[in-house]
Amino acid sequence: MALLEAQDIHKYFGSGSQKHIVLGGVSLQVEEGQFVSLLGPSGCGKTTLLTIIAGFQKANGGSILLDGHLVTNAGPERGFVFQNYALFPWMNIRDNILYPMKQQKMSSAERERRLSELLELAGLTGKDKLYPHQLSGGMKQRTAVVRALACRPKILLMDEPLGAVDFQMRQRLQEELEDIFMRDRATVLMVTHDVEEAVYMSDRVVVMSALQGKIKADINIHLSRPRDRRSSEYRWQVNRIMDIITGRQESEAEEVSLESSRSGQRMITIAR
Numbered sequence: 001m002a003l004l005e006a007q008d009i010h011k012y013f014g015s016g017s018q019k020h021i022v023l024g025g026v027s028l029q030v031e032e033g034q035f036v037s038l039l040g041p042s043g044c045g046k047t048t049l050l051t052i053i054a055g056f057q058k059a060n061g062g063s064i065l066l067d068g069h070l071v072t073n074a075g076p077e078r079g080f081v082f083q084n085y086a087l088f089p090w091m092n093i094r095d096n097i098l099y100p101m102k103q104q105k106m107s108s109a110e111r112e113r114r115l116s117e118l119l120e121l122a123g124l125t126g127k128d129k130l131y132p133h134q135l136s137g138g139m140k141q142r143t144a145v146v147r148a149l150a151c152r153p154k155i156l157l158m159d160e161p162l163g164a165v166d167f168q169m170r171q172r173l174q175e176e177l178e179d180i181f182m183r184d185r186a187t188v189l190m191v192t193h194d195v196e197e198a199v200y201m202s203d204r205v206v207v208m209s210a211l212q213g214k215i216k217a218d219i220n221i222h223l224s225r226p227r228d229r230r231s232s233e234y235r236w237q238v239n240r241i242m243d244i245i246t247g248r249q250e251s252e253a254e255e256v257s258l259e260s261s262r263s264g265q266r267m268i269t270i271a272r
Ligand SMILES: Nc1ncnc2c1ncn2[C@@H]1O[C@H](COP(=O)(O)OP(=O)(O)OP(=O)(O)O)[C@@H](O)[C@H]1O
Pocket: 013, 014, 022, 040, 041, 042, 043, 044, 045, 046, 047, 048, 049
């Protein structure tokens, strides 16, 4: 059984002639320990799906199961990282990270232990007295991620966590985040616009289509970690996913399956 199962999720906004179907029956599973990226054109429903999984808003149909249990509201077993980090500006790093642990009534000894572990994980040891306005974008981002990991969620949901940083910083943060997730053995579902980022970080890349958020492709990335951005296998994956997103690949679905099995990797299945 998958750790997370989104089953036949329907979501629409408005009614009558104004009814806008955003998700027309989307199903997605994430296995424990997997890092899954969700890619798709702007407005296709990625944030909507992620926030339904988080329990921040309700679907009009379908269900979300975590460890086989139906979830309907937000809960600490699903950590969330917002695109703009959403740190509390009036709290320093230390209090930002401690906040969810206090909410969960963790003992103070355990809180302190976890805090120093997380500061170390994020490379922020000794910086915990700084306030968000005194942090670089990368530091804010790392604080937001470890804060979301503080109560050891079963799954971490991230909505374009690196959307606001520049290209070079982004590559460095991808490497740092990968390290954090590998060491904390987190299960992650991340929305991103960046195909390179998805291939660099993920075990699986799920591509949504503009039409009712249907899942267009579900691709296993079998590259060993840390990934070599210049290797031909890596470039091949990035180009294939680009082609799927731009639609160039759809008519060649059979060919993709053939080619990937020929290379011994069986990497791509395309929902037609
Ligand atoms: N509360 C709402 N009321 C009405 N329409 C909404 C609401 N929330 C989202 N939508 C619509 O649902 C669609 C999907 O939005 P969503 O934010 O999920 O897209 P997205 O895939 O995350 O896009 P982006 O990549 O630009 O962040 C959009 O057309 C959006 O306008």
